[in-house]
Amino acid sequence: MTETPVPVSQPLASELLEAFDQLNTSLARFCTQLRQSDRALWIPRRDTEHSISERDFACSLMADIWYKDGQDGRCTRSRHGLIGADEALLASAHALNQHKAAFQLAASRLNAEHLRQLPTQLAHRSSLLGELLNNQGLGRIHLKQCYRQVPILERTPTRIGFNWYSSGRSIRRLTAGDAMQLLLKLDQSQPHVQIQLARLSPLSPETPLAQLQTQVPVMRANIGWKTDQGWQRQARNCPLPLLFPLAPDAALPEHNRPELEPPHGRQRAERSDARIDPEPFLASLRIHRYQH
Helix, strand or coil: CCCCCCCCCHHHHHHHHHHHHHHHHHHHHHHHHHHHCCCCEECCCCHHHCCCCHHHHHHHHHCCCECCCCCCCCCCCCCCCEEEECHHHHHHHHHHHHHHHHHHHHHHHHHHHHHHHCCCCHHHCCHHHHHHHHHCCCCCECHHHHHCCCCECCCCCCEEEEEEECCCEEEEEEEHHHHHHHHHCCCCCCHHHHHHHHHHCCCCCCCEEEEEEECCCEEEEEEEEEECCEEEEEEEECCCCEEEECCCCCCCCEECCCCCCCCCCCCCCCCCCCCECCCCCEHHHCEEEECC
16 A cells, blocks of 8 residues: 655755755856856867857856756766866855755755655655655756765866776675675575575675675866975866866966766776675675685
């Protein structure tokens, strides 16, 4: 029997919509200042993306918080680049990031309230927010793109190197006992599950295992500042162009221009002393054994 969804509490709904209004106002103010800015910028574009000016294109990236037709909700559109800024534009960017964080907090509170009221309907924890936004004419907002912060540097870099990071993976350590519990939740009538149960059963429940998750390629910026004491360096992900202070008529920092599409496959060779067996032990769960 299907349970009737509990209505969203009005205070939480009002908080969310007010946070969105503030975010939208802040985003419009930032884009206006960016369009009026006289500082240098560089945004790599495809051949099909030259119908508008580079500055308008930069604004469209920063204001990209909506779904596009056919877009997978798990994926986000991203683009690296460099945007020189004066103090006013930097202040506007900081304010925008604060409003992004406030909207994300309001959304998380709404979801938390929903989960408390409907503990058995975990599958609907995100659909409730989507339903509320849709009722207010905001149904096609892309929350992940809305939440992400504008990357800001407080000092002008000397050099920036962009590189695709295609070798990322998360590693969750668990035991054979944990893996058994996960495996038992699958359809045990399936032959491939039976094979994996037979493979796992001889292990002690305390045997350490590793669950791997390959991460999507991300653009990384390796940022350097040349000082009297030598080079200071920082690395960070760049789903959006980097914003940093730049004097009037100053050139952008030295930078490379990588391809817009990430390379295929892992770019780093597997370490010869890697402790995790590259061959899956339980393929259905992406679980590997540690090598001895």
